[in-house]
Amino acid sequence: xxxxxxxxxxxxxxxxxxxxxxxxxxxxxxxxxxxxxxxxxxxxxxxxxxxxxxxxxxxxxxxxxxxxxxxxxxxxxxxxxxxxxxxxxxxxxxxxxxxxxxxxxxxxxxxxxxxxxxxxxxxxxxxxxxxxxxxxxxxxxxxxxxxxxxxxxxxxxxxxxxxxxxxxxxxxxxxxxxxxxxxxxxxxxxxxxxxxxxxxxxxxxxxxxxxxxxxxxxxxxxxxxxxxxxxxxxxxxxxxxxxxxxxxxxxxxxxxxxxxxxxxxxxxxxxxxxxxxxxxxxxxxxxxxxxxxxxxxxxxxxxxxxxxxxx
Amino acid sequence: xxxxxxxxxxxxxxxxxxxxxxxxxxxxxxxxxxxxxxxxxxxxxxxxxxxxxxxxxxxxxxxxxxxxxxxxxxxxxxxxxxxxxxxxxxxxxxxxxxxxxxxxxxxxxxxxxxxxxxxxxxxxxxxxxxxxxxxxxxxxxxxxxxxxxxxxxxxxxxxxxxxxxxxxxxxxxxxxxxxxxxxxxxxxxxxxxxxxxxxxxxxxxxxxxxxxxxxxxxxxxxxxxxxxxxxxxxxxxxxxxxxxxxxxxxxxxxxxxxxxxxxxxxxxxxxxxxxxxxxxxxxxxxxxxxxxxxxxxxxxxxxxxxxxxxxxxxxxxxxxxxxxxxxxxxxxxxxxxxxxxxxxxxxxxxxxxxxxxx
Numbered sequence: 307x308x309x310x311x312x313x314x315x316x317x318x319x320x321x322x323x324x325x326x327x328x329x330x331x332x333x334x335x336x337x338x339x340x341x342x343x344x345x346x347x348x349x350x351x352x353x354x355x356x357x358x359x360x361x362x363x364x365x366x367x368x369x370x371x372x373x374x375x376x377x378x379x380x381x382x383x384x385x386x387x388x389x390x391x392x393x394x395x396x397x398x399x400x401x402x403x404x405x406x407x408x409x410x411x412x413x414x415x416x417x418x419x420x421x422x423x424x425x426x427x428x429x430x431x432x433x434x435x436x437x438x439x440x441x442x443x444x445x446x447x448x449x450x451x452x453x454x455x456x457x458x459x460x461x462x463x464x465x466x467x468x469x470x471x472x473x474x475x476x477x478x479x480x481x482x483x484x485x486x487x488x489x490x491x492x493x494x495x496x497x498x499x500x501x502x503x504x505x506x507x508x509x510x511x512x513x514x515x516x517x518x519x520x521x522x523x524x525x526x527x528x529x530x531x532x533x534x535x536x537x538x539x540x541x542x543x544x545x546x547x548x549x550x551x552x553x554x555x556x557x558x559x560x561x562x563x564x565x566x567x568x569x570x571x572x573x574x575x576x577x578x579x580x581x582x583x584x585x586x587x588x589x590x591x592x593x594x595x596x597x598x599x600x601x602x603x604x605x606x607x608x609x610x611x612x613x614x615x616x617x
Numbered sequence: 618x619x620x621x622x623x624x625x626x627x628x629x630x631x632x633x634x635x636x637x638x639x640x641x642x643x644x645x646x647x648x649x650x651x652x653x654x655x656x657x658x659x660x661x662x663x664x665x666x667x668x669x670x671x672x673x674x675x676x677x678x679x680x681x682x683x684x685x686x687x688x689x690x691x692x693x694x695x696x697x698x699x700x701x702x703x704x705x706x707x708x709x710x711x712x713x714x715x716x717x718x719x720x721x722x723x724x725x726x727x728x729x730x731x732x733x734x735x736x737x738x739x740x741x742x743x744x745x746x747x748x749x750x751x752x753x754x755x756x757x758x759x760x761x762x763x764x765x766x767x768x769x770x771x772x773x774x775x776x777x778x779x780x781x782x783x784x785x786x787x788x789x790x791x792x793x794x795x796x797x798x799x800x801x802x803x804x805x806x807x808x809x810x811x812x813x814x815x816x817x818x819x820x821x822x823x824x825x826x827x828x829x830x831x832x833x834x835x836x837x838x839x840x841x842x843x844x845x846x847x848x849x850x851x852x853x854x855x856x857x858x859x860x861x862x863x864x865x866x867x868x869x870x871x872x873x874x875x876x877x878x879x880x881x882x883x884x885x886x887x888x889x890x891x892x893x894x895x896x897x898x899x900x901x902x903x904x905x906x907x908x909x910x911x912x913x914x915x916x917x918x919x920x921x922x923x924x925x926x927x928x929x930x931x932x933x934x935x936x937x938x939x940x941x942x943x944x945x946x947x948x949x950x951x952x953x954x955x956x957x958x959x960x961x962x963x964x965x966x967x968x969x970x971x972x973x974x975x
Contacts, residue, residue: 455640456632
């Protein structure tokens with residue numbers, strides 16, 4: 307069976323060359339860690355979409371009859387039938403932890419996507435301007451990016467939150483801002499390497515406007531590295547947002563944010579560890595899935611690896 | 618080499634000014650009247666007038682920035698509003714612990730990261746390799762503070778009555794402190810930089826112990842640093858392990874390695890003398906980059922382990938709106954990060970002679 311498949315793939319390589327996009331997708335789906343990442347991510351997205359259906363309780367509703375910081379109770383695992391079922395137990399404010407963790411997935415995915423989209427758009431504009439115009443504009447913009455990169459990113463985010471005030475939106479803005487330099491540099495490098503190429507010169511000679519040159523001819527070249535860095539950036543953004551919320555500078559109670567859930571219960575390590583284990587695992591799995599998919603994308607989209615066996 | 622170092626130092630100046638500008642801008646960018654935001658309920662028109670004059674807030678911002686830059690250069694970081702103490706004194710008290718934690722975490726992550734990476738590369742696709750890479754992937758995905766909490770749970774609660782018990786919080790066991798050097802030497806009337814330096818050194822475990830001979834406190838302090846260091850060092854360790862593996866694998870495929878093997882060199886020397894020398898360059902880069910994550914990690918982990926370092930103070934200052942402290946600490950941490958990256962650049966020049974030339 308495998309032999310047949312091998313034969314088929316060599317055949318297709320010989321007779322019909324796949325388009326780069328198709329080939330990359332094929333490589334991505336064969337990449338082992340990307341497969342794991344995509345499976346986790348798929349489940350996360352399903353959980354986030356169907357959170358109200360999956361979660362047995364309202365994530366912010368206080369359950370009057372439940373005992374605070376009660377341990378998990380699952381009936382099939384031998385928990386007493388007379389007790390109400392709470393898969394992950396009850397948190398410090400008498401809320402169902404499982405429902406909160408489930409709803410937290412929505413928030414974390416949104417956080418990751420929102421901050422990185424913001425950073426890619428702003429960073430992309432800065433990088434494109436710096437690379438395309440060059441000269442003092444380039445020097446000025448890139449020196450600003452250098453200074454931003456001279457701070458450890460989380461600390462700069464903390465400093466920005468100081469200015470903007472605490473709160474989820476401000477924390478997201480801060481994380482978005484500190485992620486800008488990475489994308490600006492990437493787009494600039496890609497613009498610099500393409501803008502002198504013959505096909506761009508040809509397009510210019512045909513009378514294309516600078517805008518058209520930049521957006522239609524030059525920028526599409528940076529999409530590949532942006533996809534890779536963006537995916538990996540989402541992972542970092544989710545971690546940083548969780549950290550800010552953990553410190554009390556991000557999401558505010560009673561929002562079901564994983565980092566905040568850890569921050570609220572950080573003193574319960576010894577008497578109610580389950581309140582820390584589950585949200586932490588949720589953060590880890592989410593970040594892991596983006597990291598794995600990002601790694602897979604990098605390998606799949608790398609033109610130097612094209613046509614070689616996937617690892 | 619000297620020329621290389623001086624050029625690097627020269628390039629640092631604009632970055633440093635930029636950093637000072639940003640920390641300066643932090644306070645200027647706060648919306649509303651700075652006097653009301655800083656003094657809070659205590660702000661009256663008269664007090665505000667005094668406040669604005671004292672901090673020179675009535676003048677043009679360029680003059681203010683110039684003065685701020687000058688003060689920074691002289692080591693004057695302003696006065697904490699909450700504690701009414703010079704920020705420099707607070708830095709001298711809090712920074713040593715954070716530096717110790719960062720260094721311990723760095724040693725841990727580099728040692729184990731390189732070791733795991735080399736083993737994985739040499740035993741490529743073996744069980745050890747697969748396990749290491751799975752662990753490395755999980756390692757980079759864990760929140761530092763969560764790992765800290767879990768470590769505290771395992772080593773302080775689950776292993777409570779075993780020899781593996783490690784204390785989960787504080788810098789020392791109850792009743793133990795470091796002796797202040799100014800007291801030890803009876804120097805109470807010093808001020809300015811000597812005072813800062815003395816206070817800074819007496820808060821560092823090792824120098825303090827060497828001078829005062831207080832080795833029990835050092836042992837106790839290091840024991841308390843184990844869990845935080847592992848927590849802070851795990852993410853960088855995972856990153857370093859991955860980088861070491863891929864970098865060594867790449868080098869091992871090069872022709873000169875085949876030559877070395879062909880001329881009959883023993884494998885140990887091929888790896889240590891030939892391959893690692895070249896593989897080290899990307900590894901050193903990544904260690905430099907990870908300094909930022911180590912510093913951020915230290916700041917985050919201090920709150921978990923109740924360590925009186927920069928992090929706990931910084932968060933407290935933000936929540937209390939004590940802006941001079943926020944400014945001072947942000948500045949100092951950024952400077953450390955920049956200097957760490959400078960060291961990395963210099964170590965390139967040492968590792969790769971080609972870089973020195975251009």
